[in-house]
Amino acid sequence: MTPAGTIALPAPMSDGATTRLFAALASAGIGARFVGGCVRNAVLGRDVDDIDVAVTSPPETTMAALKVAKIKVVPTGLKHGTVTAIVEGRPYELTSLRRDVETDGRHAVVAFTDDWQADAERRDFTFNALYAASDGTLYDPFDGRADLAAGKVRFIGDADRRIVEDRLRVLRFFRFHAWYGTPPLDDAALKACARHAGALGDLSAERVAKELLRLLAAPDPSDAIEAMSAAGALARWLPEYDGSRRLRALVAREPKADGLRRFAAILRADSDATAIGKRLKLSTQQALRLEIMLAPEPAMDLAGDAPAWRAQIYRLGTKLYIDRLLLAVEAPGDWRAALALAAGWTPPELPVSGGDALKLGLKPGPKVGALLDEVERWWIAGDFAADRDACLAELERRATGA
Numbered sequence: 001m002t003p004a005g006t007i008a009l010p011a012p013m014s015d016g017a018t019t020r021l022f023a024a025l026a027s028a029g030i031g032a033r034f035v036g037g038c039v040r041n042a043v044l045g046r047d048v049d050d051i052d053v054a055v056t057s058p059p060e061t062t063m064a065a066l067k068v069a070k071i072k073v074v075p076t077g078l079k080h081g082t083v084t085a086i087v088e089g090r091p092y093e094l095t096s097l098r099r100d101v102e103t104d105g106r107h108a109v110v111a112f113t114d115d116w117q118a119d120a121e122r123r124d125f126t127f128n129a130l131y132a133a134s135d136g137t138l139y140d141p142f143d144g145r146a147d148l149a150a151g152k153v154r155f156i157g158d159a160d161r162r163i164v165e166d167r168l169r170v171l172r173f174f175r176f177h178a179w180y181g182t183p184p185l186d187d188a189a190l191k192a193c194a195r196h197a198g199a200l201g202d203l204s205a206e207r208v209a210k211e212l213l214r215l216l217a218a219p220d221p222s223d224a225i226e227a228m229s230a231a232g233a234l235a236r237w238l239p240e241y242d243g244s245r246r247l248r249a250l251v252a253r254e255p256k257a258d259g260l261r262r263f264a265a266i267l268r269a270d271s272d273a274t275a276i277g278k279r280l281k282l283s284t285q286q287a288l289r290l291e292i293m294l295a296p297e298p299a300m301d302l303a304g305d306a307p308a309w310r311a312q313i314y315r316l317g318t319k320l321y322i323d324r325l326l327l328a329v330e331a332p333g334d335w336r337a338a339l340a341l342a343a344g345w346t347p348p349e350l351p352v353s354g355g356d357a358l359k360l361g362l363k364p365g366p367k368v369g370a371l372l373d374e375v376e377r378w379w380i381a382g383d384f385a386a387d388r389d390a391c392l393a394e395l396e397r398r399a400t401g402a
């Protein structure tokens with residue numbers, strides 16, 4: 001594989017820890033190059049988080065070399081050739097050069113090789129087969145850099161064949177388009193995705209959810225999700241899809257991307273959050289948040305004033321209030337002012353508790369809870385101005401019926 005120029009490596013790919021790792025591999029005679037997302041992002045000048053490294057040695061040899069250098073190493077996926085090295089607290093995924101021996105539509109049987117070109121050929125998109133040596137020498141066997149500059153997500157080789165090897169690549173195509181693509185989408189790829197959309201049902205729910213949420217977390221995922229739906233690649237997993245209109249409005253108003261909130265924005269308002277959570281195997285926490293984001297009640301009262309907003313923030317909690325506020329793209333009122341208020345105000349705690357009610361001589365039981373609810377409503381209606389003494393007096397007044 002011939003070099004294709006050099007790139008400047010950002011700090012995580014060139015600092016002391018990384019240098020130590022590459023030195024340890026080199027002294028054992030192991031060839032190593034950065035690959036995948038970190039090189040792609042370094043080329044673009046975007047943040048690099050995960051560092052993937054391709055190595056010429058089989059995993060056992062890699063592990064032995066790192067042990068000699070006293071670098072911690074974990075056998076994370078020996079069968080697939082992956083071990084994780086940890087240097088100064090940072091993980092590095094080291095994967096042996098591979099070629100696919102057998103594919104079944106999702107999981108490939110791989111053979112280790114020392115052939116860089118073979119390793120590149122089994123990768124999905126041209127810009128995901130960029131490699132960089134530790135001195136910044138770039139290897140670009142499929143002109144991925146040009147595609148990246150043009151915003152073209154292009155399959156390596158024949159799109160149909162690559163999708164038949166691994167159907168997940170349909171979802172990856174749209175995800176990478178959301179993050180790195182510029183319309184129009186690659187026509188050959190799009191048509192191939194449409195042809196194989198019917199086979200996506202066999203994917204695991206967790207993978208589908210992960211891909212979808214990552215797609216939606218892109219700066220503006222609207223075109224990608226529309227294209228995905230138009231290709232028929234969404235219907236099997238998300239018949240509730242309702243177009244990108246609300247998503248576009250949300251993207252325009254939100255301070256920070258949030259995949260799950262954006263997910264709520266593409267669903268029909270009457271969608272069953274519990275059913276979606278089960279189908280996509282969302283975590284309990286995600287499913288619950290989705291349910292609250294989709295619930296018709298309480299209606300977002302943005303036409304009101306600050307006390308009304310505070311009352312809702314208190315009831316929902318700041319995070320869920322902001323979710324609902326940002327999603328209420330059709331509610332009239334000053335959503336910017338409400339958002340600023342929510343971001344800058346910490347809901348107080350009710351200054352009285354059950355213990356205070358018992359001290360007044362009340363017997364433990366549902367009556368105490370009901371009484372506290374009454375005082376809480378009174379306290380909220382007064383815009384949280386009443387302090388502990390005032391709340392105690394109100395509790396006593398209501399407890400004694402005075």
Ligand code: ATP
Pocket residue numbers: 035036037038050052122123124125128129166168169172
């Ligand atoms: P990110 O981590 O930002 O999603 P990435 O490119 O690092 O981007 P990973 O899923 O971490 O993506 O995979 C690392 C590399 O492995 C990819 O860049 C690609 O070369 C290859 N790869 C991953 N999944 C597949 C796949 N399903 N088919 C072919 N190649 C793949």
Ligand code: MG
Pocket residue numbers: 036037038050052
């Ligand atoms: Mg990665």
